[in-house]
Amino acid sequence: MDAAVEITDLTKDFKTGIRGGWLRAVDRVSIRIEPGEVYGLIGPNGSGKSTTMKALLGLVAPTEGSCRIFGSDSLAVDSREKVGFLPENPYFYKHLSGAETLRFYGKLCGLGGRQLDERVTELLDLVDLAGARDRRLGGYSKGMLQRIGLAQALVQDPQLVILDEPTAGVDPVGSRQIRDLILELRGRGITVFLCSHLLEQVQEVCDRVGIIFRGKMVREGRLDELLAIEDETEIILRDADPALVGRIAELVAADGRASLTHTGKPRTTLERLFLEETRKREEARSSS
Amino acid sequence: MKTLRQRHRHLLVAAILLVAGVVRLPLERGLSDELLDAGLLQPSVELETRQQVGQSLWAVALGGLRTLVATVLNLRADTFFQAQQWTELADAFDTMTDLAPRTRYYWDIGSWHMAYNASAYYQNRDDLPTLRRRAEWRDWVKRGTRFLEEGVRNNPDDWRLWANLAYFYSDPLKLVDDARAEEAYRRSWETGNALPFIERAMVYAMARQPERRDEALERIRAMSDDPRAQVPAMLALRYALEYRADPGRDPLELALEVFGSEERAYRILGNHYLDLNGRFPNDGVAEAVAVLENRLAIDEEKSIFRERERLQAMPIHPFDDSR
Amino acid sequence: MSGSRPRLLNPGRVGVIARHTFTQLVRMKVFYFLAAFALVLIGVQFLDLPVHHSPESTGVQLLFSIKSAATGTMTLFAVVLGVVATALLLPKDVEDRTLYTILAKPVPRLDYLAGKLLGVLSLIFVSLVIMDLLLVGVLAVKTNAVVAQQLAMADAEGWTAAMKANLEADTRQLGPTWSLQGAVLVVFLRAAVIASVALLLSTFSTSTLFTTVVGFMIYVAGFFQADARDFYFSGGEGMGMAGRIGSLLVAVVIPDLQIYNVIDSVIQGEVLEAVLLLKVVGVTAFYVLVYGFCSWLVFARKEI
Numbered sequence: 001m002d003a004a005v006e007i008t009d010l011t012k013d014f015k016t017g018i019r020g021g022w023l024r025a026v027d028r029v030s031i032r033i034e035p036g037e038v039y040g041l042i043g044p045n046g047s048g049k050s051t052t053m054k055a056l057l058g059l060v061a062p063t064e065g066s067c068r069i070f071g072s073d074s075l076a077v078d079s080r081e082k083v084g085f086l087p088e089n090p091y092f093y094k095h096l097s098g099a100e101t102l103r104f105y106g107k108l109c110g111l112g113g114r115q116l117d118e119r120v121t122e123l124l125d126l127v128d129l130a131g132a133r134d135r136r137l138g139g140y141s142k143g144m145l146q147r148i149g150l151a152q153a154l155v156q157d158p159q160l161v162i163l164d165e166p167t168a169g170v171d172p173v174g175s176r177q178i179r180d181l182i183l184e185l186r187g188r189g190i191t192v193f194l195c196s197h198l199l200e201q202v203q204e205v206c207d208r209v210g211i212i213f214r215g216k217m218v219r220e221g222r223l224d225e226l227l228a229i230e231d232e233t234e235i236i237l238r239d240a241d242p243a244l245v246g247r248i249a250e251l252v253a254a255d256g257r258a259s260l261t262h263t264g265k266p267r268t269t270l271e272r273l274f275l276e277e278t279r280k281r282e283e284a285r286s287s288s
Numbered sequence: 289m290k291t292l293r294q295r296h297r298h299l300l301v302a303a304i305l306l307v308a309g310v311v312r313l314p315l316e317r318g319l320s321d322e323l324l325d326a327g328l329l330q331p332s333v334e335l336e337t338r339q340q341v342g343q344s345l346w347a348v349a350l351g352g353l354r355t356l357v358a359t360v361l362n363l364r365a366d367t368f369f370q371a372q373q374w375t376e377l378a379d380a381f382d383t384m385t386d387l388a389p390r391t392r393y394y395w396d397i398g399s400w401h402m403a404y405n406a407s408a409y410y411q412n413r414d415d416l417p418t419l420r421r422r423a424e425w426r427d428w429v430k431r432g433t434r435f436l437e438e439g440v441r442n443n444p445d446d447w448r449l450w451a452n453l454a455y456f457y458s459d460p461l462k463l464v465d466d467a468r469a470e471e472a473y474r475r476s477w478e479t480g481n482a483l484p485f486i487e488r489a490m491v492y493a494m495a496r497q498p499e500r501r502d503e504a505l506e507r508i509r510a511m512s513d514d515p516r517a518q519v520p521a522m523l524a525l526r527y528a529l530e531y532r533a534d535p536g537r538d539p540l541e542l543a544l545e546v547f548g549s550e551e552r553a554y555r556i557l558g559n560h561y562l563d564l565n566g567r568f569p570n571d572g573v574a575e576a577v578a579v580l581e582n583r584l585a586i587d588e589e590k591s592i593f594r595e596r597e598r599l600q601a602m603p604i605h606p607f608d609d610s611r
Numbered sequence: 612m613s614g615s616r617p618r619l620l621n622p623g624r625v626g627v628i629a630r631h632t633f634t635q636l637v638r639m640k641v642f643y644f645l646a647a648f649a650l651v652l653i654g655v656q657f658l659d660l661p662v663h664h665s666p667e668s669t670g671v672q673l674l675f676s677i678k679s680a681a682t683g684t685m686t687l688f689a690v691v692l693g694v695v696a697t698a699l700l701l702p703k704d705v706e707d708r709t710l711y712t713i714l715a716k717p718v719p720r721l722d723y724l725a726g727k728l729l730g731v732l733s734l735i736f737v738s739l740v741i742m743d744l745l746l747v748g749v750l751a752v753k754t755n756a757v758v759a760q761q762l763a764m765a766d767a768e769g770w771t772a773a774m775k776a777n778l779e780a781d782t783r784q785l786g787p788t789w790s791l792q793g794a795v796l797v798v799f800l801r802a803a804v805i806a807s808v809a810l811l812l813s814t815f816s817t818s819t820l821f822t823t824v825v826g827f828m829i830y831v832a833g834f835f836q837a838d839a840r841d842f843y844f845s846g847g848e849g850m851g852m853a854g855r856i857g858s859l860l861v862a863v864v865i866p867d868l869q870i871y872n873v874i875d876s877v878i879q880g881e882v883l884e885a886v887l888l889l890k891v892v893g894v895t896a897f898y899v900l901v902y903g904f905c906s907w908l909v910f911a912r913k914e915i
Contacts, residue, residue, distance in 0.1 A: 014914075057715050060914045077719045085715035091707040093631070095638040107627040108716045152712060162715075297912055301905045308901040309863030312894070313840060316867040319890050320837055327881050328873040332838060348683075352801065352834065352871060355878045356683035359658075359676050366660050390879040393671045400664050448667065448781075483774055 002071035004160050004191035005033040005056060009065035012051050025051040027215040028065070033193060033208075035159065038186050040206035040223075041195040048215040049195040050088065053164055056193075057085055069160060081109075084153030088164040090145060094138035098129050098148050101137060102155055109156035123151040127181065143174025150181060160191045167201055173278065179205055203227070236266060330354070330389055337386040340379060349387060358388040365401075374406040378431060385439065392446055395439030403432025403456060429462050440475070450476030451486055458493055460565045469493040470500065484516045495525055496567050505529040523547060524560035524568070531572030539576035540583075554580040558592045564599055619719050625726045628718075632730020633737075636696055641734065648684050648742050652749050655680045666765040667778055670757030674785045677753060678878045681746045682798060686874075688742075689735050689802035690830060696731045697809035698822035705817070705915055714915070721907045728810050728903065735802050743795045747787045754786030784880045793888045794877035800895040801871040805830050807902035808866065814909040833868030836861060866898050 012026040026048040033039045041049050054060045056067045058074040067074040070082050092101050102120045106112075111119060124130045127147040137145065146166060153161055163182070167175040182205045185192055196202050202209055203223065210220040219226065237244070245263055252260045323329040333349065341349060341357060349357040361384045368377035381398030388394060410416070410424035436453045443449050450472050456462055457469035473490035476482045491511075494504035508526045511517040527546045531537060540550075547553035553576065560566070561573050577592050588594070659673040704710040713723060758779050765775050809826040816822050840862035843855055870891060877883050 054711075054915075057711075059711060059714060061912065077717050080715060080717040083715065085712065087708050087711040087715075089708070090712060092709060092712070093635060093707075095635060104627065104631055105712065105716060108624060108713060108718050110621075110623070110717075112623075149712070153715075156716070297908055301908050304901070304905055304908070306863055308897075312867075312897060312901075313862060315894060315897070316837070316870065317840060317844070319870055319887075319894060320867070322890070323870060323873055323887060326884065326887060328876045328883060328887065329869065330872065330875060352686055352868065352874065353679070353683045354872070355675070355679040355875045359672075359679045362672060362675075363658060363660070388875065388879055390876055390881060391675065392880075393668060393675065396668055397664070397672075400668075404664070481777075483771075483777055485771075485774070 001035065002068075003032050004035045004037070004070060005031060005039070005193055006068040006071075007031040007052065007056060007065070008067075010052060010055055010062050010067060011064040012048075012055060012060060013063045024215055026055070029212065029215070029217050030065075031210060031217070031220075033191060035191050036186075036189050037208060038182065038192040038194065038206045040202035040209040041193070041212055042197060042199060042202050042209055043212035044197055047212050049197075049212055050164055052212070053085075053162055053193070053195060056162065057083070081156070082159045084155070084158040084161045086146070086149045086153045086161070086163045086166055088168060090149040090152075092137050092145070092148065092152070095136060097134045097136050098124060098140070099133045101148060102151055105152045106155045111156065119155060119157075123154055126154070126184075127151045128177065141174075143170045143177070146170050146174065146178060147181075150178065154185075158190070160193065161185060162193045162195075164195050165197070166194065167196070167198060175201070232261070327390060333386055337383050340383040341387075354387040355391075358384045358391065358394065361387070362394065365398075369401060369405070372409055374402070374409065374428065377406070378402055378435075381435065385435075385442070389442040392439070392443060392449055395436060395443070395449055396452060399432045399436035399439065399452065399456070401432070402435055403429050403462065407432070426463070432456070433463070440472070444475070445479050445481075447476040447479040447482035447486065450479070451482065451489075454489065454493065458489075458496070460567070464567075466493050466496040466567075467500075470497070484514075487511070488517065488519065488522055492521070492525065492566075492568070495529065495569055498569075501529060501532060501569060505533055520556045520559065521566075524556050524573075527557065527576070528560070528569045528571045528573055532569055535571065537572075539572050540579050542572065543576045543580065550580055550583060554584055554586075561592055562596055562599060564596075619721050620725060621719075621722060624718060624722045625729060628713075628723060628726025629729035629733060632700060632727050633734050635700070636692075636731070636734045641692065641696075642738070644688050645738060645741055648681075648688070649745060651680055651684045652677065652745055656749075656753075666761045666768065666770070667781065669761050669764055670753075671782070671785060673753060674750070674757060674782075675878065677746070677750055678785075678791065681742070681750075682794060682874055682878060685739055685742050685795065685798045686801070689739060689798050690805055692735055692738075693731065693802040693806035694809045694826040694830070695823055696734070697728065697806045698813050698819050698826060700727055700731070701810070701813040702817060702819050702822075710915055720911050724810065724814075724903065724906055724910055728807060728899075731806055732799075732803055735806075736799055739795055739799050743792070746795075747791075750787045750791075754783060758782050781880075788882075790877045790881065790883040793883040793885075794874040796888065797871050797874050797877075797883075797891060800891060801868060804866050804868065804871075804895055804898045804902075805833075807899045807906070811902045811906045811909070814906045814913065829865060830868065832861070832865050834872075836865045836867045837869040839865075840867070867894075870894065 008030050010026050010029045011024065014023045014025055015021065016023045029048070029052060031039070031041070031052075041052065043049050051060065055062050056069065056074055058067075058076070058079065061075060069079045072079040093104075096104060099120050102123055103116060106116045106119060121130070124133055127150055129144060129147055129151070132140065132144060137148065140148065150161075150163070150166065153163070166178050166182070170178065179201060182192055182194065186205070192205075194202065194206065206223055208220070208222050209226065211218050235248075249260055249263070252258055320329060333354070341361075346357075361380050365377050365380040365384070368374075368380060378398070378401075381394060381401070384394045385391070385398065407425045407428035410421050410428060413421055413424075416424070433453070433456050436449065436456060440446070440449050440453055454469045454472035454476065457465045457472060470490055470493035473486055473493055477486045477490055491504050491507050494500040494507065504525075508517075508522065508529060511522075512526070523546055527543060530546070531539065531542060543553040543557065544550065547556060557573055557577055557580070560568065561570060561577055574593075580586075581591060586592075655676045656673075658676045659670065704713070710723075714720065761778060761782060762775055765778060770778070805826065808829050809822055812822040812825055813819075816825075839858040843858045843862055873881075873883060873887075873891070
């Protein structure tokens with residue numbers, strides 16, 4: 001079976017300035033994503049993430065190497081039948097409403113008639129924009145734009161979705177909605193290729209990640225493998241008094257080989273805290 | 289390697305543009321010629337016109353809107369006319385006709401302004417010395433005529449413009465040139481679009497030239513079956529020319545042959561005899577009128593001869609010393 | 612899901628992009644220009660000159676004014692929109708990244724370009740049709756009025772029936788004729804050529820300003836192309852080899868916009884034969900295809 005994405009030794013040079021200068025944006029990068037996987041490409045701004053995605057979509061031609069989607073070359077138009085793309089900070093046509101936007105992209109993919117109408121309604125429900133269906137995109141918030149962008153990427157029911165910084169500039173609530181959508185896509189067996197510099201987000205949704213830095217792939221692997229610290233073991237206790245903790249410390253000291261590196265209160269993430277608090281307020285308001 | 293490909297593309301595009309350009313050159317050329325032949329394209333505007341028009345209007349004319357500029361200039365020309373600025377007016381018309389040479393209206397109105405309005409203006413300028421008035425009058429009549437000559441050169445198939453030019457040549461208040469008038473009427477008639485009166489006017493112009501009178505008579509005889517040629521002026525001319533061809537004929541007999549009755553003969557020949565501006569041949573006319581006055585017992589007071597003397601005493605033309 | 616559809620120039624897909632471009636322009640309020648056109652037509656009514664010396668010159672100026680002002684305004688609208696809208700839309704899609712989302716769908720770049728051009732052209736066409744209807748209406752009313760005025764004056768001067776009929780036929784030639792409809796079509800054709808030139812320019816350049824300025828320069832130069840061509844074919848008298856090659860280059864690269872000046876002659880009452888009109892359409896199609904094809908060649912490999 002063909003890989004969903006197969007990038008082989010991709011190299012991309014850009015000309016800088018008027019005369020002479022060359023910049024190697026991507027340097028012999030290879031990525032293989034199996035169908036159904038969620039893959040995260042992480043790296044700082046300007047590390048070559050977006051260029052890799054553009055090459056995969058055929059928007060730029062590789063200087064060397066090749067990109068394939070489900071076996072067909074990215075430079076061929078039909079490679080894009082099976083792929084949906086959400087660019088970073090997408091600006092859609094402001095004069096179109098949410099539904100019109102989806103219809104437009106649907107028609108570009110050859111959809112039409114009742115099939116398209118149903119698909120538009122379905123997608124607006126999926127991204128929770130049914131209420132803003134007929135509002136022009138000029139009046140959408142950042143998070144709404146990102147979600148309509150995601151819906152647009154899904155319009156022809158692609159088997160691969162490419163998301164470039166899907167939560168950039170979106171508030172935590174919106175960000176969480178997008179995260180949930182990505183998880184839902186995974187649930188449906190859709191391959192997701194995600195690229196972000198927000199590590200936490202990648203950590204939450206991805207099966208595999210690659211770290212790209214200055215155009216080169218520096219690390220790649222399954223997330224749990226990459227993150228596990230092999231020589232450490234975590235014990236989390238509830239309602240333990242200090243005497244118990246003292247006894248455990250003595251046990252460890254008696255072992256001779258193991259050592260206790262840290263005791264203290266575990267911390268929640270700020271994101272989790274923020275979401276917890278806003279959810280509580282929301283519930284309090286709706287119940288009163 | 290990548291940019292090499294890109295550069296190849298640009299070279300390819302340049303090559304295609306060049307080849308397509310070479311291919312279309314003869315096509316465009318052929319079409320241009322066809323359009324020119326059909327009178328649908330106009331020659332390039334002259335440099336002088338460009339200066340006349342001024343920068344901003346010139347830009348508009350460049351944008352393929354020559355007639356629009358001509359229209360604007362025509363409005364401007366009207367203000368020159370109101371202000372009686374004749375030189376500016378004439379220049380404006382020169383420019384307009386250069387921009388829109390196929391518009392009869394501009395040739396028509398422009399020549400009329402020059403040959404009639406401007407010349408009359410100087411004719412009436414009592415504050416100027418007579419010599420100057422006459423010179424200006426003459427210049428403007430000539431300028432208007434030349435302008436119209438240019439007009440027929442640009443529109444050789446426009447019968448009305450040829451006819452206008454012929455009026456200019458035969459107007460007794462202008463600089464009369466019967467040979468040219470005849471030629472202009474002929475060109476008008478030969479367009480095939482002119483109305484029958486143009487052919488008659490051509491015959492009148494012929495008849496005004498003594499050396500062309502034999503041919504005029506032939507032409508009249510050829511037309512005599514055509515009911516549209518049976519207008520009074522034509523009949524009177526026919527009488528005079530027939531008499532001229534055979535002066536031995538009896539005037540009354542000839543008049544009855546041409547006009548049918550004595551009353552009609554008297555009315556038409558009388559008017560003909562009184563038409564001093566017409567400058568038509570009058571062979572046998574006085575004789576016939578005298579016989580007819582006698583036979584119809586016309587009162588001495590109402591005699592055509594008396595009327596003619598009165599008319600002759602009146603000056604027709606302030607500057608014309610040819611007669 | 613749609614593998615059986617033709618890959619390039621799929622009419623449905625081109626139509627979607629064209630229709631979208633059309634609405635995009637409509638929502639940019641370009642139709643306000645139609646109101647300006649109506650104002651021009653109304654304003655021109657007051658330009659009748661009071662000076663007449665004969666029935667045949669009476670009111671004719673008014674008909675010329677209406678026609679030249681109307682076709683002038685049409686040309687202005689069509690050419691400006693053809694250059695500016697074309698120059699604007701492509702870079703705007705790149706800048707707004709909407710182009711990414713469109714080309715990330717299975718849309719060949721040729722279809723995208725064709726759709727954009729078709730969208731601009733159909734907007735120009737529809738606008739011209741509306742303007743044309745207004746023009747024909749106004750011109751018909753005014754021609755009738757002028758004919759009535761002329762015949763009244765001719766009666767007063769004792770013209771014969773034949774002379775009056777001839778005069779009326781001549782004057783009606785200056786009214787709404789089929790040739791005038793042909794001239795309006797020629798206005799459209801000229802705009803189509805300059806729009807396709809602007810399309811080619813905008814695939815090269817990233818600057819809307821550059822495309823617009825160069826587009827208008829080519830428009831103006833197009834009126835001299837025929838002169839350069841004639842100069843070349845005449846043997847370039849009085850100028851050396853360099854002059855001849857230069858004039859050939861101008862003639863080869865720049866479109867001949869002078870053939871579209873038939874509009875001027877039609878306004879003056881000339882008849883535009885259908886055959887000649889068809890030939891003008893043919894030459895226009897040639898221009899649009901060549902410039903369109905070159906645009907695609909550049910755009911197909913453009914890094915965006």
